Amino acid sequence: MEKIGISLDHFSNTVQTLRWDSKDFSQGSPASPYLEQLRNQIDELGRRIPCAGGGSIPHATQRVVWRWAEARVMQECVEVIAKCGRKKTQEAVFCMAEDFEKLRSAMRVSFKVADCSEDRGPVDS
Numbered sequence: 001m002e003k004i005g006i007s008l009d010h011f012s013n014t015v016q017t018l019r020w021d022s023k024d025f026s027q028g029s030p031a032s033p034y035l036e037q038l039r040n041q042i043d044e045l046g047r048r049i050p051c052a053g054g055g056s057i058p059h060a061t062q063r064v065v066w067r068w069a070e071a072r073v074m075q076e077c078v079e080v081i082a083k084c085g086r087k088k089t090q091e092a093v094f095c096m097a098e099d100f101e102k103l104r105s106a107m108r109v110s111f112k113v114a115d116c117s118e119d120r121g122p123v124d125s
Contacts, residue, residue, distance in 0.1 A: 016083045020092040046110025066111040
């Protein structure tokens with residue numbers, strides 16, 4: 001099965017158009033499918049970065065890449081909240097904050113899990 005990626009722009013544009021004027025999110029976040037797609041891409045990145053260059057990328061460099069990626073994803077999450085404007089309820093803001101914290105956690109977990117197909121792991125420096 002082919003994996004379909006979602007760009008941050010597409011994620012942002014799609015999530016901001018969802019129904020954020022609701023006060024009831026007991027059925028979960030309306031952004032769940034898009035968050036899941038993005039989390040899957042983050043997991044895939046977590047598997048690829050340590051293996052790039054045959055596993056020769058220093059751990060310190062990987063850490064810089066992940067910090068930049070996390071900052072960029074979080075910046076986009078803030079943009080989503082800002083672009084929703086007045087149409088979002090306080091309950092929606094809490095739901096978004098929970099969603100975006102899950103993304104942040106996924107990024108941190110993906111960085112810590114380095115699984116190369118080779119016998120060696122990432123090089124520390």
